[in-house]
Every structure is written in C-alpha cells, then in structure tokens.
Amino acid sequence: DAKTTQPTSMDCAEGRAANLPCNHSTISGNEYVYWYRQIHSQGPQYIIHGLKNNETNEMASLIITEDRKSSTLILPHATLRDTAVYYCIVMGSNYKLTFGKGTLLTVNP
Amino acid sequence: GAGVSQSPSNKVTEKGKDVELRCDPISGHTALYWYRQSLGQGLEFLIYFQGNSAPDKSGLPSDRFSAERTGGSVSTLTIQRTQQEDSAVYLCASSLWVSSYNSPLHFGNGTRLTVT
Numbered sequence: 001d002a003k004t005t006q007p008t009s010m011d012c013a014e015g016r017a018a019n020l021p022c023n024h025s026t027i028s029g030n031e032y033v034y035w036y037r038q039i040h041s042q043g044p045q046y047i048i049h050g051l052k053n054n055e056t057n058e059m060a061s062l063i064i065t066e067d068r069k070s071s072t073l074i075l076p077h078a079t080l081r082d083t084a085v086y087y088c089i090v091m092g093s094n095y096k097l098t099f100g101k102g103t104l105l106t107v108n109p
Numbered sequence: 110g111a112g113v114s115q116s117p118s119n120k121v122t123e124k125g126k127d128v129e130l131r132c133d134p135i136s137g138h139t140a141l142y143w144y145r146q147s148l149g150q151g152l153e154f155l156i157y158f159q160g161n162s163a164p165d166k167s168g169l170p171s172d173r174f175s176a177e178r179t180g181g182s183v184s185t186l187t188i189q190r191t192q193q194e195d196s197a198v199y200l201c202a203s204s205l206w207v208s209s210y211n212s213p214l215h216f217g218n219g220t221r222l223t224v225t
Contacts, residue, residue, distance in 0.1 A: 043216035
C-alpha cells in the first residue's frame with residue numbers, strides 16, 4: 001500500500017473549518033484514500049473514504065486532487081470534540097491497516 | 110445501529126493467567142479483524158476472519174494466542190499464560206467484506222489488557 005505523509009500537528013479555532021492535508025504520491029489507480037481519527041482511549045473512528053471524486057458525508061468532506069497524489073480532509077465547523085489524531089491511509093487489497101503518525105488536530109476555544 | 114462492541118473494556122490479570130476477550134461485530138458484517146495497539150505505538154494486525162474461517166493468522170505473536178469466531182458473528186481472542194509484554198489495547202474491527210478496497214473497517218473501543 002502507498003505511503004502517506006501528513007503534518008505532525010495542526011491547530012484550528014472552534015467553529016472554523018479544519019483542513020487536514022495528506023500526500024500520497026505513490027498511490028495506485030485502484031487504491032482508495034481513507035481517513036480515520038483516534039481520540040485518546042478510544043478505538044479508531046472511520047470518517048470518510050474516496051477513490052477519485054470528492055466525497056462528503058455527515059462528518060466531513062474529502063477533496064482528492066485530479067492526479068490523486070494528495071487529498072484534504074475538511075471538517076467544516078470544528079468543535080472541541082474534534083480534537084484527535086487524524087490518520088490518512090491508502091488502502092488497497094491489504095486489509096492489514098497501517099496507521100502512520102497522523103496529524104494531531106487541536107481545536108481551540 | 111450498534112457499532113462494534115468489545116468486552117471487557119478493561120482487564121487486569123496476573124502473569125501466567127489466561128484471558129478471553131470478546132468482540133461483537135456490526136450485524137451483517139462478514140469480516141472481522143483483531144489488532145492490538147501498544148502504548149504510543151501503531152496498530153499491529155493479529156488475525157482476520159471471513160465468516161468463521163481465519164485465512165490469515167500471520168499476525169498472532171505466538172502460539173499462546175488463539176481466536177475463534179462462531180455463527181459468523183461473535184469472536185473471542187484468547188491469550189494463554191499471559192506475559193507482561195502482552196499488555197496493550199486489543200482492538201476488534203468489522204467490515205462488510207474482506208479484501209475490498211471499498212469496505213471500511215469499523216473499530217470497537219478496545220479492551221485494555223494489563224498484565225501484572
């Protein structure tokens with residue numbers, strides 16, 4: 001599975017949009033981009049995934065560039081409860097998920 | 110609907126004792142996975158089930174670890190003769206299908222195992 005690169009940490013003001021970037025320049029044509037987050041002492045929470053089109057659900061939006069080498073997770077109105085480590089994963093046929101270091105998003109009041 | 114449920118949420122055991130960890134997947138999910146996460150570390154794959162079969166047990170750390178799944182639903186992870194290095198959070202996940210790029214894994218909140 002392709003490797004991903006994410007910033008170590010980001011800050012966001014409560015109520016503002018949080019935009020979390022991810023680079024996956026070695027992604028293959030049939031690999032999906034997945035986003036999970038993990039709040040301390042909880043299991044990883046699935047957020048959203050996509051192949052090449054932008055996706056939106058009740059939690060977030062996922063913007064994938066046309067060349068698919070990078071993506072951005074958007075939390076439109078961040079709340080304090082969105083403070084977590086966010087993981088960008090490229091998933092192919094390998095179900096053995098590998099979480100990197102992720103991005104620690106801190107939402108400030 | 111209910112998510113993945115794991116029990117117990119916390120387990121403290123003495124070195125050398127056996128423990129059983131339980132996972133109830135999301136109803137209708139055919140695939141079930143066990144991972145573990147040590148303090149400050151990433152996810153470590155242990156085993157997965159497709160239905161009641163476990164095609165890949167390659168992640169089990171030793172023969173002290175075993176898992177079964179019955180009725181295509183509940184799964185139990187058993188650790189015999191526990192050691193201190195077994196201390197970790199054991200996470201269960203389920204998905205509609207296995208080996209599908211388009212089938213997200215949904216995780217439970219884990220069982221925190223502490224071996225004293």
